[in-house]
Amino acid sequence: MPSIQAGFKAGAAGEGPADLLVRLGPTIQVDIGLKSRAAPGEPPDLPAKKIKALIDTGAGGDCIDDDLARRLRLPIHDEGEISGVGGRHRAFIYTARIHVPGLDRLLFQPFTGVKLYEGEQWRRVILGRSFLRQYRLVYDGISARVEIGDHEPGG
């Protein structure tokens, strides 16, 4: 059964893996785009590869950097408004396919456009509970291991 690690194996600059997990949060790399260029039966080949994505259980929906979405020419399939501590502003919802190498699944997901790059975030994608709906997530803050898969932990 496929699974991937979203934690950290090693530390950096005096920080241990558990410290990095606290500071950066569970992070995976995803491929994203609208259409796979792969031949039938081949692994998906989406135009943007190894995009860093934060796993955020505090978010219901998924987000993508607006600039990245425009660069990939993702269709806007709805619009609305984002509100929060920064006030209110208009927002678009993009249709995108996401592929997580290691999880063997190619999915369409709705992504709310947010300004991650402008906000100096080093991730370009945030995956919330909508993405996690299809997986198990096991978070071990002590060992800095975060497992995402579709099977029983340790199975």
Add this chain to the structure above:
Amino acid sequence: MAGLAADIAAFERMSRELEAQHLHAWVLFEGGRFIAAFADFEAAATEAVERFDEGPYLIRQVGAGPVQLPGGMVFRPAHALDTGGL
């Protein structure tokens, strides 16, 4: 965005009918017309991209409320905006 605006307007006109017949389904609108209802976003997006490529088109879940985003932010679809203040 004119195409999307027309699709949103069409959704608004049909909202009562959609809520009666397709509550919680994902619906697809294109060219100001209702195309079909689907059980999940995957099916709706697959149909939309196959038939209409990059669009414009509207895909929306009937009866969906605001979406919780990171950092306490909330996304409200245009049809659910509260214009009456707090």
